[in-house]
Amino acid sequence: MDTDASLEKIYVPSQDIVAREIEGEIVIVPLVSGIGDMDDELYTLNETGRAVWKLLDGKRTLKEVTEELSEEFEGNDIVQDVLGFVSELVQRRILIEVS
Amino acid sequence: MADLMAAVLGKGRQFRLCARGASMTPFIRDGDRLTIAPLSARPPRVGDVVAFSVPGEYGSGLVIHRVVWNRGTTFVIQGDANGSLAAIIPSEHVLGRVVKAERNGARVRLGLGPEGRLIAWLSRTRLLWRSVWVLWGRARPFLKQRRPQE
Numbered sequence: 518m519d520t521d522a523s524l525e526k527i528y529v530p531s532q533d534i535v536a537r538e539i540e541g542e543i544v545i546v547p548l549v550s551g552i553g554d555m556d557d558e559l560y561t562l563n564e565t566g567r568a569v570w571k572l573l574d575g576k577r578t579l580k581e582v583t584e585e586l587s588e589e590f591e592g593n594d595i596v597q598d599v600l601g602f603v604s605e606l607v608q609r610r611i612l613i614e615v616s
Numbered sequence: 617m618a619d620l621m622a623a624v625l626g627k628g629r630q631f632r633l634c635a636r637g638a639s640m641t642p643f644i645r646d647g648d649r650l651t652i653a654p655l656s657a658r659p660p661r662v663g664d665v666v667a668f669s670v671p672g673e674y675g676s677g678l679v680i681h682r683v684v685w686n687r688g689t690t691f692v693i694q695g696d697a698n699g700s701l702a703a704i705i706p707s708e709h710v711l712g713r714v715v716k717a718e719r720n721g722a723r724v725r726l727g728l729g730p731e732g733r734l735i736a737w738l739s740r741t742r743l744l745w746r747s748v749w750v751l752w753g754r755a756r757p758f759l760k761q762r763r764p765q766e
Binding site: 544 | 617621623624627629630631633634649
């Protein structure tokens with residue numbers, strides 16, 4: 518499985534996770550073996566991750582996502598940040614590529 | 617926590633968490649790992665241990681107690697522990713049913729089977745702890761005999 522994110526591709530949250538915004542943070546629970554286990558690894562997203570997550574709607578390519586975020590996160594290397602973030606989540610099967 | 621649980625159960629999946637507090641002692645203890653199943657298989661019955669949430673109440677919003685009375689659109693729910701207060705909960709606030717409890721890696725079955733109905737009845741009639749004390753009184757001599765001789 519190719520886990521390197523590409524700017525030309527579209528990614529969406531997997532069906533095997535649950536994500537909820539709780540007190541301003543996005544918390545992601547992977548459903549390992551069909552069970553959401555609070556003792557297993559939970560993920561919370563930082564400010565950049567939260568902004569990227571909200572744009573992963575199954576319509577925008579990562580290039581479009583980075584373009585939208587470039588103004589908000591001016592000065593950061595947003596392309597590398599987004600690619601790294603998405604690659605990490607694809608590797609953990611939290612995001613999947615839309616074919 | 618309640619929000620996450622509702623989301624997971626809403627997908628038809630099970631949810632696992634660590635029990636906190638002593639309100640379900642002795643059947644569920646602080647630190648037990650509980651598996652909660654969605655209610656899609658069947659609605660809660662008297663004796664079931666359920667997870668419920670009432671927004672704005674009960675601190676973190678998630679409580680795990682036993683159904684002691686089914687009143688149709690509401691349930692009377694109470695912890696098994698002595699002194700636990702009963703609450704009337706609208707059925708839509710019940711999120712799921714406890715189907716498995718584990719303690720120190722071993723499955724705990726007592727309190728989650730058909731005997732739950734008896735526990736509910738005893739709780740409802742406030743007989744549970746009186747019964748525990750009677751049984752404890754009868755068991756004490758036996759427990760003393762099992763102590764090693766000095």
